[in-house]
Amino acid sequence: MTSSDTSSHPLAAGQDGGGRQIPPASVARLTIYLRALNGLLTDGVERVSSEELAEGSGVSSSIVRKDLSYLGSYGTRGVGYDVQYLSRQIAAALGLTHDWRVAIVGAGNLGKALARYTGFESRGFDVVAIFDADQMVVGSEVGWLRVSPVSDLETVLARTRANMVVLALPGPVAQEMCDRVVAVGVSSILSFAPVTLQVPPHVTLRKVDMATELQILAYHAQRAQEPTLGSAPRARAAEA
Structure with a gap:
């Protein structure tokens, strides 16, 4: 058993539809491009340049072109990218053309908020079940779902054909629930x-x-507030 945030799963490993490796940072940015492209589709935009996509994604155009090259999509000079086609390419590379059925373990404030979030369905994720151990919560309704007892975890996961699980749990019980989820497949x-x-x-x-x-955000906020003049003597001393 290992602690992991990557695996041989195509999406986690960063592979496109053809099995080519995509760097994790590029995979993360592809999700941002897809959101921007979907916004353009909603507005009826048919073509987009790398510069326009970069501006809407908060990165440079050279990064956009490099990331999209992993998909074999290079655009056309002076014309740009076909928005609908590029959106489909990215969705396929991210595995969003599959049927993802999500179960949430933990019906506390976080679990309920996740279950009620309407953005999952539009991005290809169908929340099919939610569980809790508290008998005061079991049987209550969260959105259109009814909270199931964790004692029925294996049965409900099999019945709903859930293939993704979100653990919205306190630390002491998380490993046990994780083990049960893995054991189901x-x-x-x-x-x-x-x-x-x-x-x-x-x-x-x-x-x-x-x-x-x-904590990372606090670090960057602190760095942004540091007086720039005060750092100059330290820099010169370090060089000496």
């Missing part, structure tokens, strides 16, 4: 639990640690 897990989980090599585990992200 689910190999794609997103964890919000504040612990490092152990999974087999074939399982894709992504961890969202809000505290860590806030």
